Amino acid sequence: MLSLALLILTAAGVVLPILAAAVAASRGASEPAVPVPTPLGAAIPLSALGLTWRRLRDVRTGRGPRVLWLGEGDSTRYSRAFRLAKAPLYDAGYSWGTVERSGGAVQPVCWEDPAQGDAVAVDAIAAAEASLAEDDRRLALEEQRRRQAEALDAELNGDARRGDLEALRQSLRLKAWAWSKRKREVAEALLREPDGANGAPKAATAKLARDLVAEVEAAIEAVRVRVAKDPARDWLARAEDPDVRMAVHYAVKLLTDMDRDMASLDNGVGWGRSHTHAGHVLASLPELSVIEATNALAAVWRHRKQLRPEVRARVFGSEQA
Incomplete structure (x- = not known):
């Protein structure tokens, strides 16, 4: 029954104004403009930038009537797009806001201006997607360069880094008494670290291994000096x-x-x-x-x-x- 009532009311919202205009015309009155109801569909893309957009309500603002939409889902892509193409998205009404029992959390929203038509929102999304694609290409190129640099670095310095890790193993084995519990735990974690490019230890891992061995050797030398000074x-x-x-x-x-x-x-x-x-x-x-x-x-x-x-x-x- 409820669905039938909604159907009748919806039809009335469209038919009655037309009938009223026809009656006015038959009486010689000037024909009024027929209001077009706001569609239940969308003037903005319902699925865009990784989100599903849900219409919340019509709002009268100081800048005129607006339709408020909420973007639901993982906002990672939207956040990145908003950073890369803020101007066109903002002009189309896209932004962030707190709505609908969000507990103060900021969510993606769109304040659609019905007077702008569909093209503004569609063009803004297209500009954002183009910016994302360009950024993806940039990131892929940076990753490729990083991998190439790592491979070259491993070729040039891999043997030295393997030597640093071997020196750490030897120090742990032969001078276990000089290693504190904390240092030993760090050293053992380093030895479990996966290798980097071309099977070579990572630069940071090798450096920390060198530093730990140097600290232990310095502690041993300090004892020797103290012993020598106090016969x-x-x-x-x-x-x-x-x-x-x-x-x-x-x-x-x-x-x-x-x-x-x-x-x-x-x-x-x-x-x-x-x-x-x-x-x-x-x-x-x-x-x-x-x-x-x-x-x-x-x-x-x-x-x-x-x-x-x-x-x-x-x-x-x-x-x-």
Whole structure:
């Protein structure tokens, strides 16, 4: 019944004015202009710029009557088109606004001016699509150039970057004691990074690998410098004996092998917290200088009870040390 009533009202909206004009003419009155009802279809393209346009209502504005349309769907393409061809779209009534319970969110809208006719909206959409196509060509060309540049860069620098990643692997393997948990996690994530062009590591990945290795080496060197600047004088004379230096180096390595937890547990095994970093650094050296052996003797003395009597005898001159 409701549909039938709407049909009758719609027909009346068209037929009655015509009948009224005919009656007026038969009575000798001047014929009034017959109003044409606003179509339920569209003067704007109903599907344009990735959106579906839905007619909301007729609005009387300070610039005259307008028909308000709402663009529904993913507005990504519309946003890009509006940036590239704002002038023609804006002239045709396209813009952004808050309507229909949007919660304040800005949505694509069109304030259609019925007096402009269909051509304005159609031409604006055509201009926007042309701008999008041109921008697509530009982006494709930029991507092509970027890939070519990456390929050339990988050819020129790929071996050096592979070397940076290999140096990182070696440092993690051979100097694990010098890597903090945070640095280790970053390094392991880097080693899982997919390669770039031509199977070469990406430039950013290689640079970060170099930086991490450099930081770890700097930390190791800082310990060596600190050890060299603070010799324990009580052990200096003994450290001048080459056999003692070899013996204490061996003792340092034994304690370091036991120090798997890097003194994180108070278990009396391996180095204590005050010596763990220096102990690992000294153990990693190919040999000890007199100053380094002096500090090694002082550190081992604090942990000598973990060593076998014969090792203590070689290091300190007595099994009862």
